[in-house]
Amino acid sequence: EQSLQFLNDAQVIFGGMGYETADSKRRRGQPAFGLEQLVRDATMYRIGEGATDILRPFVAREGLNPHLERIKDILDNGISLKKLAALAKFYLPWYCALWRKRPIPPRPELQLPAVNDKMHYIEKCSRRLARTIFYAMLIKRTEMRDDQGRQNRIEMVGEELFVIAATTLHADVVKQPFAYALADECYRQAKRRIKTHLWGLIYNDDAQRASVGQAALAGRYGALNGGIIQRGLDDYLPGRGPGKSGSTSDQPGKINNP
Incomplete structure (x- = not known):
């Protein structure tokens, strides 16, 4: 990305300039x-x-599928005390475990100071992501299955955590000051984006933005077309275009004046 x-x-x-190519720049004697x-x-x-x-949908699937599989019967057939008790039996210990810090695997490359702090952040943020997905599921319920905005945010958090791990471990392989500096900068920027994505899993304006897009597709903002020359794909065929016979842009009513 x-x-x-x-x-x-x-x-x-x-x-x-304009639609210039590398060849045209060379002909003008410029670096191309x-x-x-x-x-x-x-x-x-x-x-x-x-x-x-x-690959992105695989990340969202890992976060959502365990929940969707457990509540599928409830979504299809309704809830009962027996089903609610079964869910509580699983989710109470699962949710409590998400607040407990987990140790980093005892591999030598993960214990170095430049790596260990970032690995602890990844572990902590992974638990926070799981909790936030759970909160979103409680709020949106069945809508979560088709909520592309929230699914995209889950995917992007997973990507950011992977990037932090990859850049951190690669910097330790390079073992140069510039590599550690770049890994730290990547880590700093990724943390900021992760915070935004996690917040957006609960609070966002996706519905409002989608409604504006749907209204535009329905033609409700036609006044914004004032002064625009209307053309169709046929106008770009060889021998067609502005000023050519049969061009739709030359037909009456095809130009909207402000």
Whole structure:
């Protein structure tokens, strides 16, 4: 995710003028980078290779499925005292355990000072994530199964914790001051994002934003189109376009004046 954002920013800085390519910049005698290809490759890897959009649902599944499986019968057939007692028997000790600190595995690479503090944060935050998912399940109930906004936040917290662990352990392999400094910066930024995502699991304005998007798709904000030239895909066929015969942009009523 961050590499794609980096490449997009680099394309803005080094992309040249308008729709310029690396070849056209070379012809003008300027330094040229094939950034467009890098952006396309990174985007295709993100979508096609499952680096993000395929792997993310697995993270949410690990957080939600245990709860959904246990309450599935209640959601389908209603609650009873027997079912409620069975849930309480499981969830009371489970919930209490989420408040108890757990030891870090006694592996040598996890006991180093530069690593141990971050591993303790990951362990603590993992328990907090589990508790927050439980709270969200209590609040949203059946809606949680289809709540993409909250599921995305679960996924992103899992990603951030993985990134903290990976960068911290890699910095210990490199064993250079710059590596530790970068790992600390990654840790600092990830903690801030995690805090935002956990808060958003309970409090968010997803419904309001979705309603605005749905209203836009329904055409309720048509006044914002004033002054925009309306074109269809056919206008971009060879031999078509503004000023060409049959172009929809030249037809009466296709231009909305302010």
